[in-house]
Amino acid sequence: EPEVTQTPSHQVTQMGQEVILRCVPISNHLYFYWYRQILGQKVEFLVSFYNNEISEKSEIFDDQFSVERPDGSNFTLKIRSTKLEDSAMYFCASSRTSRQETQYFGPGTRLLVL
Amino acid sequence: GENVEQHPSTLSVQEGDSAVIKCTYSDSASNYFPWYKQELGKRPQLIIDIRSNVGEKKDQRIAVTLNKTAKHFSLHITETQPEDSAVYFCAASRVGGGADGLTFGKGTHLIIQP
Numbered sequence A: 001e002p003e004v005t006q007t008p009s010h011q012v013t014q015m016g017q018e019v020i021l022r023c024v025p026i027s028n029h030l031y032f033y034w035y036r037q038i039l040g041q042k043v044e045f046l047v048s049f050y051n052n053e054i055s056e057k058s059e060i061f062d063d064q065f066s067v068e069r070p071d072g073s074n075f076t077l078k079i080r081s082t083k084l085e086d087s088a089m090y091f092c093a094s095s096r097t098s099r100q101e102t103q104y105f106g107p108g109t110r111l112l113v114l
Numbered sequence B: 001g002e003n004v005e006q007h008p009s010t011l012s013v014q015e016g017d018s019a020v021i022k023c024t025y026s027d028s029a030s031n032y033f034p035w036y037k038q039e040l041g042k043r044p045q046l047i048i049d050i051r052s053n054v055g056e057k058k059d060q061r062i063a064v065t066l067n068k069t070a071k072h073f074s075l076h077i078t079e080t081q082p083e084d085s086a087v088y089f090c091a092a093s094r095v096g097g098g099a100d101g102l103t104f105g106k107g108t109h110l111i112i113q114p
Helices: none
Strands: A005-007 A010-013 A019-024 A031-037 A043-050 A053-057 A065-068 A075-079 A088-095 A109-113 B004-007 B010-014 B019-025 B032-038 B045-051 B056-059 B062-067 B072-077 B086-092 B108-113
Touching: A005 A088, A010 A019, A019 A031, A019 A088, A019 A109, A043 A065, A043 A075, A075 A088, B004 B086, B010 B019, B019 B086, B019 B108, B032 B062, B045 B056, B045 B062, B072 B086
Parallel strands: A010 A109, B010 B108
Antiparallel strands: A005 A019, A019 A075, A031 A043, A031 A088, A043 A053, A065 A075, A088 A109, B004 B019, B019 B072, B032 B045, B032 B086, B056 B062, B062 B072, B086 B108
């Protein structure tokens, strides 16, 4: 069964550095999402992406964040200048269509900002 | 925006007994309610979902009920087994025009006592 994949699984960075988290959604899916989960807390929506543009974003997704689909398979989340509070597990998800709402999550990237 | 409340935060039941987790939502326009199971360090996995045009859905030992008037929905697990131990998240979204992010509850840590 196809799965969403994410790289790296873990990333440690210094505060103020840029990080790029990568995701490969399921191949016939059209809608892509990023979520984050701070340790011990709930999963929080960051942004959704369809047809090469952002569809919806939360208040967490400020100017420090950006998303891109640089080619036909990858979907990336960039944090320009990381803060300590960006430390979290970042999950990518994808769904085939909006009407088929099931979102399939990747394994996550654990980001630690020092 | 949508707000999802989930109770209890921790639930301990004897193996073989039933478990019930309850969620309420605030946005009457929400029309899609999935439940995810997350084992320690792993990705959230969809276990069941319900759309607002039905009141109940069942899949083997798992069932979900939805009360649109009261804006609450519940997860029922019968004949619990040790492998049901995990954190369960309810979520809500308004599916329709575009890619709609999920709003999650804070999670319920379900512990199955042998």
